[in-house]
Amino acid sequence: MHPIVERIAQKDIRALAKAITMVENDVPDKLDLLSDVFQLKGHARLVGLTGSPGAGKSSLVNRLITRLRQQNKTVAVIAVDPTSPFSGGALLGDRVRMHQHFTDEGVFIRSMATRGSLGGLARATKDALRLCDAFGFDVVIVETVGVGQSELDIMKIVDTTAVVVTPNSGDVLQIFKAGIMEIADLFVINKADLPGFGKLKALLKELVMTTATTEHETAIIKTVATENKGIDQLITAIEAHHTFLYNTHTGQKRRLDQLSLEVHELIREEIWRDVGAFLDTERVESYFKQETVDPYKLAQALYEKWKHNGGSDI
16 A cells, blocks of 8 residues: 555545645556555545635635534535746635634645646546545535636536525526536525525526436525525435435435546546657647648647557658
8 A cells, every 4th residue: 555545544634635745746656556545445425516716615615623523523625726927826715714724633635737738637536535535534615716607527526516506696597508507406596685596596496397307306505694594404415425426226226327427537637648748749839830730640640659659750
């Protein structure tokens, strides 16, 4: 077993933080490390909160942490932030908004930069989830960057995706435009004390009815995070969805589809790493000094050369 995984199995929080950094930096033995981590698979509730900027996702996460800790549950939070154009690190740092939990040994909070990902998530977010699950946290929460239409990746890595919307904010249009309806396992109408709550809930109810089945209906939860209202109902909805995932044929199929997708993406990632090592940027660019070069034929030729000869010269 990888040495750092042994330390994670012993509840070494420093090892967990270091392991997340290692997978973010794509160390050479990353797959071996994660394979060992997979053997320590825990039973964490994997929850994603997504939605437009300003919807109150961080406030909701903060309240969720407090309530879950009152229930003696341990919590890990992966807060995915925009990437700084200067340092390459997380730009906002959602940990600042959860400062009261810093000294709680039952809470682990980590900010991750998107590093250019267009799906609203850092590429290593799934790996960080696995590491937190292996550590033994009861609940792992992912808060996405909040970029609107490109936040669909969250559904690929968590068990339950909560889409946070607010009245009178234009979120209704985003629901239709971004395909959010397809990824929402439950809707959270936050800032529900604002005008327009009734209209938004009615519209969501109509949308939910179009996808409802005898096994599952997407829940709609009313919250006011600043006043700590609706948090217990949100936790109950998350638990109900978890029961659906693990006790129905439809839920089991979804989990298997998610695992299949992960395998495909891991293979795609390894192939691209191999191709990137094979292609010498300078050599490829040299072809384009000729204005008559056909990029389609060149790409095909390079691909065939890589496929049959690995890293040999062109």
